[in-house]
Structure formats: structure tokens, C-alpha cells
Amino acid sequence: MKPNLERMMLDALASADMDAEERAMVERQLKRLQANRGTMKDGCALCRKKENLVLTECCERWMCGESKRGRSCCEKHVRYTLCAFHHNEGHEGGWKECKKCRESFETEIYVAFGTGNHNWEVLENPPRFEPTYCDGCGKVIKLGRDGYMVDGKKYFCDDCADERMAEG
Numbered sequence: 001m002k003p004n005l006e007r008m009m010l011d012a013l014a015s016a017d018m019d020a021e022e023r024a025m026v027e028r029q030l031k032r033l034q035a036n037r038g039t040m041k042d043g044c045a046l047c048r049k050k051e052n053l054v055l056t057e058c059c060e061r062w063m064c065g066e067s068k069r070g071r072s073c074c075e076k077h078v079r080y081t082l083c084a085f086h087h088n089e090g091h092e093g094g095w096k097e098c099k100k101c102r103e104s105f106e107t108e109i110y111v112a113f114g115t116g117n118h119n120w121e122v123l124e125n126p127p128r129f130e131p132t133y134c135d136g137c138g139k140v141i142k143l144g145r146d147g148y149m150v151d152g153k154k155y156f157c158d159d160c161a162d163e164r165m166a167e168g
Contacts (some may be wrong), residue, residue: 045120046073058087061120076118080144082110083119096123108132112144136160 054065086095149161
């Protein structure tokens, strides 16, 4: 994981080993960093909890890390956002304009990962898409949220997938 830049700057400011010019430069950089992404005191960028904060590698936002009740905001951000995918794949530029990210997912999943609750910044004009229907029962499957199975080019909701698996 990346070193905690904010903590390093605060530690540097606390030390007496800086001249006035160096101190002013670090203070300016720290102010710019905090203005861009908030501080530890602000809490998690998504839920505002103040405990167990970690700095995300992708967007350098403070998010709650460990959680005893389900997944933390940081885990969800890393698993369910284009921001983290973009960073993890090493793509250039910003994730919102990235053609590689756009081509990596079906449109419905791309939209879900770019507009979901685990983002602190979202796609402003997400592309439109046709809903996905279960080939077993006709129910709408939300690819970014629901469980489903794919068999060739056919999609099956969890219930129909269970039935198909039981049939063997």
C-alpha cells in the first residue's frame, strides 16, 4: 500500500528540522492535498465513519477499512467501482474518460460501477442500456447488483440458475 502522504507531511511539520521556506512549502502541499480529498478528521469519504480509516490507492480518499459487519466502504470501492478498476489496470488519465475502462465491461455493468453508491465521484452522463432479462423466467436482472449465471449468451437469475444447477 502507498505510504500515507498526509501523515508524512504532518510528521514533517511536527519536526524541528525544517527552515521556514521548507515548512511553508509542505504546508501549501498539505492544504492542497486536504482540499482535494478531505482529511482523516472528515472521516470516510462515503459513510463519514471516523474509525479504521485507510487511504485508497486509486483516488487517495479516506475510507473506512475494517468492518465486523459486512464489507467496509474501502472494500466496496475497490471491488465495485471504475475508479479502482482503472487504477488497478494501470490505465492512463482519468477513469471517466477512459476508453479501455468503457470497453472492459458490458454497458450495464459499466454504468453500475460508474454510478453506484461506492463512488464518491460518479459518471455525469452514463450511457443508456437495455435491461437484461432472465432467459428462464423473463425477470429483469440488474447485472451490477443481482446474482446471475451466464451460459453462452444466455443470462439466468439466481432462482433459474439454481434450478438449472439442480437439474445437472
